[in-house]
Amino acid sequence: MAGEAKDDTFDVVIIGSGPGGYVTAIRASQLGLKVAIVERELLGGICLNWGCIPTKALLKSAEVYEQLDHLADYGLTVEKRGFDFAKVVERSRRVSAQLNAGVAFLMKKHKIEVVMGAARLEKGQAAPTVVVGDRKLTARHVILATGARARTIPAVGLEPDGEQVWTYREALVPKSVPKTLIVIGSGAIGIEFASFYRALGSDVTVIEALPRILPVEDEEVSKAAHKAFEKRGLKFRVPANVKRLTRSKSGVSVEIEAGGKSETLEAEVAIVAVGIVGNVEDMGLEALGVKIERSHVVTDRHGATGVPGLYAIGDVAGPPWLAHKASHEGVHCIERIAGLAPANIDSPIPGCTYSTPQIASVGLTEAQAKDQGRDPKVGRFPFRVNGKAIASGETDGFVKTVFDGKTGALIGAHMIGAEVTEMIQGYVIAMTCEATEAELQGAVFPHPTMSEAMHEASLDAYGKVLHV
Numbered sequence: 127m128a129g130e131a132k133d134d135t136f137d138v139v140i141i142g143s144g145p146g147g148y149v150t151a152i153r154a155s156q157l158g159l160k161v162a163i164v165e166r167e168l169l170g171g172i173c174l175n176w177g178c179i180p181t182k183a184l185l186k187s188a189e190v191y192e193q194l195d196h197l198a199d200y201g202l203t204v205e206k207r208g209f210d211f212a213k214v215v216e217r218s219r220r221v222s223a224q225l226n227a228g229v230a231f232l233m234k235k236h237k238i239e240v241v242m243g244a245a246r247l248e249k250g251q252a253a254p255t256v257v258v259g260d261r262k263l264t265a266r267h268v269i270l271a272t273g274a275r276a277r278t279i280p281a282v283g284l285e286p287d288g289e290q291v292w293t294y295r296e297a298l299v300p301k302s303v304p305k306t307l308i309v310i311g312s313g314a315i316g317i318e319f320a321s322f323y324r325a326l327g328s329d330v331t332v333i334e335a336l337p338r339i340l341p342v343e344d345e346e347v348s349k350a351a352h353k354a355f356e357k358r359g360l361k362f363r364v365p366a367n368v369k370r371l372t373r374s375k376s377g378v379s380v381e382i383e384a385g386g387k388s389e390t391l392e393a394e395v396a397i398v399a400v401g402i403v404g405n406v407e408d409m410g411l412e413a414l415g416v417k418i419e420r421s422h423v424v425t426d427r428h429g430a431t432g433v434p435g436l437y438a439i440g441d442v443a444g445p446p447w448l449a450h451k452a453s454h455e456g457v458h459c460i461e462r463i464a465g466l467a468p469a470n471i472d473s474p475i476p477g478c479t480y481s482t483p484q485i486a487s488v489g490l491t492e493a494q495a496k497d498q499g500r501d502p503k504v505g506r507f508p509f510r511v512n513g514k515a516i517a518s519g520e521t522d523g524f525v526k527t528v529f530d531g532k533t534g535a536l537i538g539a540h541m542i543g544a545e546v547t548e549m550i551q552g553y554v555i556a557m558t559c560e561a562t563e564a565e566l567q568g569a570v571f572p573h574p575t576m577s578e579a580m581h582e583a584s585l586d587a588y589g590k591v592l593h594v
């Protein structure tokens with residue numbers, strides 16, 4: 127058998143090759159460890175193949191297409207506006223394929239053994255043994271980085287069928303643009319697909335159970351996003367409870383209850399984006415005594431599961447379910463295993479939604495800061511008076527900063543507008559370095575840039591705003 131010729135003893139075996147697993151593998155290899163990574167589907171995991179990356183490719187097509195509506199504002203003309211949908215989707219798949227090959231290259235470069243197949247864990251010596259097909263991989267450390275998948279609610283008909291009811295997987299590779307679309311859930315996944323399909327002409331209605339869309343965002347940002355999306359033709363039912371989704375030949379009917387009234391919405395297709403659940407099944411975790419709560423592996427702050435030699439990082443270890451959080455946790459975990467003093471595990475984690483307009487945030491919302499008794503000092507600055515935004519024709523949105531009223535530390539930042547997902551990192555670094563208003567106000571921001579609004583929002587919190 128092919129497996130018998132291989133040396134199946136490693137320092138570390140990582141299960142799952144998403145941004146949690148593959149980044150951890152590279153770092154482990156850099157630290158001189160002998161590493162294997164097990165993957166049952168595609169290198170790069172959901173993020174590269176079915177999530178972050180291919181959605182960004184689709185959204186770029188949508189953004190460019192929408193810009194064509196505004197060509198006259200820039201003094202430009204185009205003869206015929208249109209799109210070839212198959213090519214839009216094909217480009218997104220090509221982008222994923224390129225990055226998937228990139229991960230394969232990185233694994234080879236770092237001498238990481240890639241083992242394709244589904245992993246199961248059995249009781250082992252220092253750590254559980256990882257069984258993949260006919261191979262038994264033994265290691266001193268095993269790291270679970272198996273990620274998560276779409277949550278479904280079969281009790282009310284919210285489970286995908288690939289035809290009329292989609293999760294993000296089907297929504298990424300559609301054959302055509304549905305004329306009418308219902309998106310259930312207004313988190314990042316729901317809003318990004320709503321934004322994409324609306325841009326390409328779908329009549330889109332988003333249903334959200336909580337009182338406002340993008341409920342994890344600061345309330346002012348949620349409100350502004352709602353208004354901006356409505357301006358683009360998106361419709362919302364907020365708050366609304368889904369009572370039942372039924373399918374017919376022509377599409378779906380979604381019975382909702384909103385404001386004490388029942389209503390039935392019809393569409394060709396529904397996308398279910400009501401959160402995610404961890405991939406914890408069929409690996410033998412229960413038999414090993416791994417603690418699982420609400421579909422996630424319970425760990426300490428450093429990824430240890432309590433089972434000797436077994437760790438969990440990223441989505442499978444719980445929220446926030448973000449690629450960059452997974453990589454951060456993975457690097458922290460392996461550096462600790464190697465005896466180093468890794469970066470702070472509690473570094474602030476930004477969140478981004480790549481709709482039009484974009485939304486980005488880090489740290490506490492104003493309401494959370496108040497709840498924590500931080501006596502917040504809040505600053506705001508709108509892009510409509512920012513020179514670069516005016517020159518670019520991107521004046522929608524604003525920046526909001528939240529400072530601790532006692533210490534002056536930046537404890538939250540919230541942005542909505544063009545390219546804010548690229549700008550939020552300025553505040554992330556500031557928060558990671560525990561910057562206060564003095565540092566942010568004393569920093570020089572390049573002119574003309576939209577980032578000047580970040581400076582102004584910091585000045586505004588202390589009554590020093592310049593351009594309003």
Ligand code: NAD
Pocket residue numbers: 178279310311312313314315316318333334335336340341366367368399400401402446447448477478479480
């Ligand atoms: P989510 O939890 O962020 O949002 C789901 C939304 O659905 C919530 O607002 C919830 O209130 C609502 N909801 C739940 N049940 C409902 C029901 N029965 N009817 C109507 N609404 C209902 O989950 P998601 O958008 O599916 O995304 C999953 C995870 O992936 C999130 O943590 C998200 O941050 C992450 N993600 C991030 C990005 C990004 O960074 N751009 C993109 C996609 C996903």
